[in-house]
Amino acid sequence: xxxxxxxxxxIRMADEVDRLESPAASRxxxxxVQASGRSALIRRMTLGMGGLAAAACVGLGMFLWAKPxxxxxxxxRTNPAPxxxxxxPTDVESTPVTVAVGKAPxxxxxxxxxxxxxxxxVVMAVxxxxxxxxxxxxxxxxxxxxxxxxVGSQELLRTAMxxxxxxxPDRVLVIAMQGPSESLPTSTAEAEVWAAxxxxxxxxxxxxxxxxxxSSAPFIPAGVTMITGSMAFTx
Amino acid sequence: xxxDVPQPQATNLxxxxxxxxxxxxxxxxxxxxxxxxxxxxxxxxxxxxFMERTGGRAELADDFGQKTWVAVWQALRAGKYDPxxxxxxxxxxxxxxxxxxxxxxxxxxxxxxxxxxxxxMAELGISEDPAAQTKLAExxxxxxxxxxxxxxxxGLSDEERWILRSSSGGTTDRELAQRLGVAASTAxxxxxxxxxxxxxxxxxxxxxxxxxGQDSVAGQ
Numbered sequence: 001x002x003x004x005x006x007x008x009x010x011i012r013m014a015d016e017v018d019r020l021e022s023p024a025a026s027r028x029x030x031x032x033v034q035a036s037g038r039s040a041l042i043r044r045m046t047l048g049m050g051g052l053a054a055a056a057c058v059g060l061g062m063f064l065w066a067k068p069x070x071x072x073x074x075x076x077r078t079n080p081a082p083x084x085x086x087x088x089p090t091d092v093e094s095t096p097v098t099v100a101v102g103k104a105p106x107x108x109x110x111x112x113x114x115x116x117x118x119x120x121x122v123v124m125a126v127x128x129x130x131x132x133x134x135x136x137x138x139x140x141x142x143x144x145x146x147x148x149x150x151v152g153s154q155e156l157l158r159t160a161m162x163x164x165x166x167x168x169p170d171r172v173l174v175i176a177m178q179g180p181s182e183s184l185p186t187s188t189a190e191a192e193v194w195a196a197x198x199x200x201x202x203x204x205x206x207x208x209x210x211x212x213x214x215s216s217a218p219f220i221p222a223g224v225t226m227i228t229g230s231m232a233f234t235x
Numbered sequence: 236x237x238x239d240v241p242q243p244q245a246t247n248l249x250x251x252x253x254x255x256x257x258x259x260x261x262x263x264x265x266x267x268x269x270x271x272x273x274x275x276x277x278x279x280x281x282x283x284x285f286m287e288r289t290g291g292r293a294e295l296a297d298d299f300g301q302k303t304w305v306a307v308w309q310a311l312r313a314g315k316y317d318p319x320x321x322x323x324x325x326x327x328x329x330x331x332x333x334x335x336x337x338x339x340x341x342x343x344x345x346x347x348x349x350x351x352x353x354x355x356m357a358e359l360g361i362s363e364d365p366a367a368q369t370k371l372a373e374x375x376x377x378x379x380x381x382x383x384x385x386x387x388x389x390g391l392s393d394e395e396r397w398i399l400r401s402s403s404g405g406t407t408d409r410e411l412a413q414r415l416g417v418a419a420s421t422a423x424x425x426x427x428x429x430x431x432x433x434x435x436x437x438x439x440x441x442x443x444x445x446x447x448g449q450d451s452v453a454g455q
Contacts (some may be wrong), residue, residue, distance in 0.1 A: 010378045011399050161449075
């Protein structure tokens with residue numbers, strides 16, 4: 001005989017199967033992720049890349065590699081609008097520095113103040129055609145006040161779609177990033193390289209934000225918050 | 236994706252709107268493109284579930300996903316999945332549930348989290364026999380059917396469906412009572428009545444924890 005606990009488990013499973021089946025392409029869902037560790041980056045680079053895009057990715061990967069990277073590996077999600085604030089691993093310790101002042105070599109102890117990296121945001125919109133090919137990429141600065149995690153999805157979407165470079169896309173992948181300015185793409189060209197890496201790894205995702213997020217994780221610079229969203233258009 | 240997946244045929248590439256049922260039938264016949272399409276449709280959802288179960292450990296969730304899909308492919312190719320008994324999504328879930336249970340058991344946590352909480356389901360879920368997964372999937376699909384809005388076959392009212400979902404999700408009798416505007420004892424009685432209905436419905440279809448266990452043992 002099935003007891004109530006077994007029945008409750010079955011009911012939870014039934015709910016989970018419903019969620020498993022839910023069509024990712026028909027919703028706009030945000031997912032957030034933080035940078036993954038070195039091993040994952042190298043492993044994925046080694047496993048998956050080929051051709052020119054791969055070369056570009058490796059180049060970018062190495063660029064990102066040079067950033068401080070003591071970041072725990074984690075992707076997390078909350079419902080219904082999953083966002084995550086990430087620790088910035090750019091801890092700058094106060095370092096005593098000795099300098100010479102005046103004629104006599106009198107040592108003066110100067111404490112170097114921690115350098116606070118400038119935090120900026122960018123929002124990229126990757127417009128895709130029906131065959132999943134990337135048609136164009138639009139990059140907009142995100143002039144958000146405060147943490148990206150607290151920015152509403154509608155505002156992110158509006159920012160991403162501003163000056164849209166495609167009038168009739170089949171799907172738009174929105175990637176919002178916030179972090180130290182030197183870790184973010186600064187030009188459309190850089191954004192294209194970055195997006196090429198992500199697109200290459202997320203082609204199988206079929207609009208599933210978490211799949212995109214998971215697959216993008218190796219390419220996220222340390223200390224950067226990333227939120228992804230995918231929106232499908234039906235005619 | 237399993238390594239032994241045969242090379243795709245040049246024709247008959249899956250369409251985006253092709254039904255899961257159709258894709259499954261093609262995959263069972265050895266069509267790796269159809270299987271890849273199944274993976275695309277359900278892989279994200281499965282990964283998300285594993286992420287939740289593993290507390291956001293992407294590598295572990297990935298590993299579970301790989302194991303699940305390999306097992307699903309093998310079951311399909313061996314004719315161990317019967318589409319008349321359960322939806323492919325539910326079957327994939329049941330296989331994934333086994334992968335997760337086996338992991339939990341291997342790290343010594345199955346007793347704490349599952350076997351004590353839902354012994355019948357844990358026993359059924361952890362069996363290596365694909366027939367057990369089909370059995371579990373069939374039971375889950377039956378419950379899904381019962382919980383559908385507007386579905387009356389199980390005799391559940393909308394309120395009872397809500398009570399079942401809430402209660403299984405951890406809502407206490409006191410909280411149920413507050414939402415329903417009744418005494419806690421009344422809420423408890425309604426909950427028990429709802430559980431009894433769904434239990435009777437399952438048992439009338441031949442689903443019992445005991446028989447489920449025997450099925451899984453017999454299959455081993």
